[in-house]
Amino acid sequence: MLKIHTELVKKYFYTKYKEIVTLLILILSGTVVGAITPLLFGNIIDLILKKQLYFIIKNVMIFFCLSLLEIFLGVIEAYLGNKIVLQISNEIKKDITENIINMKMAQIDQYAKGELVNRVEGDPEEIASTYISFFTGGIQISVSLVISIYFAVTFSEILTGIALIFMTLSYVGTLLYKKQYQKAKKQLKDYSDKYYSEITENFRNLEGIKSFNLQNTIMERLKQTYQRNFCLSKRMFFIEGKINFTKNIGNTIFETVLLLSASILIIHGKLSIGNLVSFNQYISNVFNSSSQVIDYIMRLNACEVNIKRIEEIKAGFQEDSSNDKKSIDKVKSVKIEGVDFKYNSDNILENVNLKINSSGLYSIIGMNGAGKSTILKLLLKLYEPVRGNIYINNINYSELNLRNIRNEISYIPKNPVLFNESIEYNLTLGKLVKREELEEICQKVGLDSFIKCRSGGY
Ligand SMILES: Nc1ncnc2c1ncn2[C@@H]1O[C@H](COP(=O)(O)OP(=O)(O)OP(=O)(O)O)[C@@H](O)[C@H]1O
Ligand SMILES: [Mg+2]
Incomplete structure (x- = not known):
């Protein structure tokens, strides 16, 4: 002590x-x-x-x-x-x-x-x-x-x-x-x-x-x-x-x-x-x-x-966000190979295999609780598989930089991510974006007039 x-x-x-x-x-x-x-x-x-x-x-x-x-x-x-x-x-x-x-x-x-x-x-x-x-x-x-x-x-x-x-x-x-x-x-x-x-x-x-x-x-x-x-x-x-x-x-x-x-x-x-x-x-x-x-x-x-x-x-395990790992520019292919996963004791995923080789719109369909979101969480490296491997652009996940993966792959959780801050802060999420640029984007998606009607504006 x-x-x-x-x-x-x-x-x-x-x-x-x-x-x-x-x-x-x-x-x-x-x-x-x-x-x-x-x-x-x-x-x-x-x-x-x-x-x-x-x-x-x-x-x-x-x-x-x-x-x-x-x-x-x-x-x-x-x-x-x-x-x-x-x-x-x-x-x-x-x-x-x-x-x-x-x-x-x-x-x-x-x-x-x-x-x-x-x-x-x-x-x-x-x-x-x-x-x-x-x-x-x-x-x-x-x-x-x-x-x-x-x-x-x-x-x-x-x-x-x-x-x-x-x-x-x-x-x-x-x-x-x-x-x-x-x-x-x-x-x-x-x-x-x-x-x-x-x-x-x-x-x-x-x-x-x-x-x-x-x-x-x-x-x-x-x-x-x-x-x-x-x-x-x-x-x-x-x-x-x-x-x-x-x-x-x-x-x-x-x-x-x-x-x-x-x-x-x-x-x-x-x-x-x-x-x-x-x-x-x-x-x-x-x-x-x-x-x-x-x-x-x-x-x-x-x-x-x-x-x-x-x-x-x-003493809790920290995520490995070291910079000496490989980075990718853009996701070109995703491969999940023989992945098992469990949160606690029950197996959630068993021998999951998936291959995506070209860009496009894909959906994963399954019953509630089947493990769809879990697959995405694994892709984001929020959790690690118990068995099996994940490859992005044919590079094994263990060799890839964590921050880089999360920059290239986004996952929008079911529960909204909202901070008790301005609309601008919640839209830019701390990133430096010019106000004109932000307003232009909001105009394109029809949000601008709605935001401007709020008492606090952006
Ligand atoms: N953090 C966690 N700890 C323990 N169990 C979890 C955790 N997150 C999810 N689970 C369990 O893992 C299983 C798969 O959950 P997951 O969210 O991946 O399912 P889903 O297919 O996305 O379901 P839904 O269609 O409802 O979105 C569920 O039984 C869920 O209760
Ligand atoms: Mg889900």
Whole structure:
């Protein structure tokens, strides 16, 4: 697993190292500024007890300025952090989408469409934010821990010792739930795959749902899906609750012990009230930091689920669109020789032979589901035959360039290919065609006046 983490960091985070370093510097500055304020606060309390107004005002002003600086650094830090997370998650999304688009159809068939949407949309953001929190949080926590423990020790070694023992105990306590947490997270992820598939399926089939009066059935199915979400989320909340309970019980026992021990030290003149206030703030920094460490470890652990899902997509077989293969100018002959094909387990085509040696209008006739479209999909190299060979211009398919084949052979699927874009985009499909040329073609096929009547025109 460590290898996957390293590869991911190398690929997406190294290129952003300048921004990440800037973010780290900001965080470090914020942490250092934040680490001085408790000391000042304790000092002010002791000054109040000594009634030294001039020094009180001076210290309060410094305290105010430092707090402002801390807020300012915090705002920039949040902005930069979010920006980096967004950039990185977009890059991961782009890569996965490219992987999916170039994946072999046989592989894509194994996923429901919603499941793919969920993997592109959900996983990258979680990965990017977990890693950034881990890097930046890690630095922040380490610095904050060192400074806070240093100051805490200067106030009281005994009290710091007690705090560290409690902190270790609560850390070990929560780590006990690591496996449960990861399992619950995996179940929730699998659920969301199914959920997105169901939702996209419902919207895609709206016409059918209405025609067959399936509204109630669909809503019943959706109700069950939400019920499952409720059960799985409940389990997740329960585990999170157990983790928080363990942490908070530890903290409460610690605070009680601390209060009693501090009282004894103050009564014996070994600690001032101001010292206790400062110490308390430093120790709560230590506790917060350690609880964040646990949080990050849990998140990084749970993030393995997201990474594995993305890796699974990346490991999928990609189409071979290498340029070092042969190209043809125009299709002159097509030969299908002894082809067998199956999508899953059932044979769809068995020993299919076909020869077309001259140009003309040909049709393949057969019963529904006989495999006519499948033959065309094989010609387009969307799928590969299980047995047999296909030749175009007497060149074996395996030697031909994939993009070239698809440029020379077109297949218009039964379901229309429509993009939520302008008519022009849908007609040219991204290719550079001059507007006059497009209008001329549309005039020839009688589409021009129809398009011009639409509110948006072309
Ligand atoms: N992606 C797929 N996964 C699994 N089975 C598939 C897939 N596409 C098609 N099939 C099955 O393969 C068989 C052949 O399908 P095909 O679409 O080639 O038939 P067809 O002859 O074009 O039918 P029609 O006349 O309805 O267009 C059918 O039983 C169909 O259900
Ligand atoms: Mg068909």
